Structures are given as C-alpha cells and as structure tokens.
C-alpha cells in the first residue's frame with residue numbers, strides 16, 4: 001500500500017479508501033469482514049455520508065466500532081453532509097446538526113474528515129467558516145474538504161475558511177472522465193473540450209488537494225460497472241491483457257489507471273467483497289506506463305485530437 005499525507009494533519013492515509021455507501025444491508029459479520037479485509041491490505045480509510053442508506057451505513061459501521069473499540073485509533077473516518085431532501089444546505093445549523101448525527105451514528109467523538117457533499121448554490125463562505133471553526137475547535141472534526149466542487153467553488157468557499165480544504169471527492173473512472181477529456185481537448189471543437197470540470201483536476205494538483213475518485217468502476221451516473229460490459233469490449237480486452245502482464249486482475253488495472261494521474265489521488269472503491277478489496281489494494285503497486293495509460297483511455301472510446 002502507498003500512503004499520502006492528508007492535508008496538514010500529519011496523518012498518512014492509504015491511496016485506496018473504502019466507500020461505505022453500499023453497507024446498509026450488510027450483516028454485522030459482513031461489516032467486520034469488510035473492515036478486516038481493508039486493514040489486512042493496508043487500507044486505513046473509510047468514506048461515509050449521512051445520507052448513505054439514510055444513516056444506516058454509518059450506524060452499521062458504528063456498531064462494528066462498538067464491537068471492537070480498538071479499531072478507531074487505527075483508521076481514518078470521513079463523512080459528508082449537506083444533502084437534504086430536495087436541496088443542498090450549507091447553513092451553519094445544518095452543518096452542525098448533521099455532524100452531531102454522524103458522530104452519534106458512528107459512535108465516535110470525532111471525524112477525521114468532513115466533506116460538504118454537493119455544492120450549495122446559496123453557500124455563504126463566512127457562515128460555513130464559522131461552522132467549521134466550531135467543529136474544529138470542539139474537536140469534533142479534524143479536517144475538511146468538499147465533494148463535487150469545481151475549482152471556482154473551492155476558491156469561493158476557501159475565502160471564508162481559516163484552514164485549507166484537503167480533498168475534493170469527484171466521480172472519475174476510465175469510462176467517466178470528462179475532467180480529463182477537457183484537458184486533452186483544449187481549444188478544439190470536439191465534444192471533449194466542453195469544460196465540465198472547469199480545470200479542477202489541474203487546480204487540485206497545483207494546490208495539493210487530494211482528488212478522491214468516487215464510482216471508480218462505474219459507467220455513466222450509477223449505470224453499472226464497465227468491467228465485463230460488452231459495450232466496453234475494447235476496454236475490457238486491453239484491461240485483460242495488461243492485467244495478465246502485471247499478474248493482477250482487471251479491476252486492479254482500472255484502479256491503477258486512476259492512481260497514475262499525477263495529482264494526489266485517492267481511489268474510493270465501493271466493493272463490499274474481501275477479494276475485490278485486495279485487488280483494489282494491489283493497484284497501489286502498479287504504475288502504468290504513459291503508453292498503457294493512453295491506450296486504456298483510447299480503448300474506452302475516447303479519441304485524441
């Protein structure tokens with residue numbers, strides 16, 4: 001496993017993290033098994049959100065911590081807030097009460113990282129800053145970040161904060177990478193040139209903000225995994241060939257493609273299966289060549305200008 005420093009906390013986090021969004025129907029033994037598989041493979045990072053399973057994912061994880069309290073000091077727990085029914089809410093009250101709910105469900109006295117889940121068009125940076133300061137000063141949250149923000153939204157929010165945003169969690173996979181397309185198609189009339197990500201990958205790279213990739217194996221917006229999908233036949237063929245040459249499985253190569261992007265990358269996998277967690281962990285040791293990286297990009301149906 002490879003580790004990177006999370007913001008200025010001095011703490012090292014694994015470049016593979018476990019997304020707990022699909023934990024809400026797991027039995028206690030299955031939750032324990034996910035956590036154990038992660039730790040056995042050097043993964044110390046767990047991503048939650050208050051809306052996952054309407055709080056059930058955090059509750060089940062919290063019960064696992066209750067069964068084995070010694071786990072808490074060895075793992076890094078992140079959660080997200082601010083999505084409410086039909087709106088995004090960065091009000092101070094919402095942020096503060098959401099964190100109290102998160103901590104109570106997880107049965108812990110602090111979060112290692114809190115992300116604002118989706119940008120609120122009505123955000124007031126100073127108000128968010130007040131909420132973050134209260135959470136930080138009370139010890140309830142150690143560090144902060146965002147999710148699904150573009151660079152301008154990060155800069156706007158940052159203007160009201162007294163500490164740096166550490167991470168931006170965004171959808172990114174070989175089959176869904178408009179943020180990479182835009183960089184490769186600058187100033188052309190091709191569809192890839194559309195600035196859907198507003199230069200956010202490059203911005204995060206310049207600022208040292210960790211890029212956390214959600215849905216690393218999905219195509220579209222939760223349309224299923226591209227692995228084994230006949231509409232991604234060429235991609236699967238190339239993944240299979242590279243997997244064989246590295247002595248790993250296809251999913252490992254798909255994760256390695258994300259880690260090869262030269263920002264501070266952290267892949268958040270959503271698998272709840274031990275063997276697949278092990279495959280994800282192996283991606284930290286696979287460094288694709290430039291030729292392999294571009295071949296996979298093209299095999300996913302992308303054309304270079």
Ligand SMILES: NC(=O)c1ccc[n+]([C@@H]2O[C@H](COP(=O)([O-])OP(=O)(O)OC[C@H]3O[C@@H](n4cnc5c(N)ncnc54)[C@H](OP(=O)(O)O)[C@@H]3O)[C@@H](O)[C@H]2O)c1
Pocket residue numbers: 018019020021022047048117147148169170213214215216217218225227251268269270271272273276
């Ligand atoms: N910030 C945001 O807005 C946002 C949005 C969505 C998700 N997230 C976070 O990102 C995490 C990951 O998202 P995700 O779950 O959509 O990502 P994902 O890892 O791309 O997808 C997970 C799904 O793929 C299946 N899968 C995994 N490996 C596979 C393989 N080798 N072959 C076939 N199927 C495979 C899993 O099933 P098995 O469990 O059976 O392996 C699971 O159903 C979430 O848990 C959450 O923490 C964040």
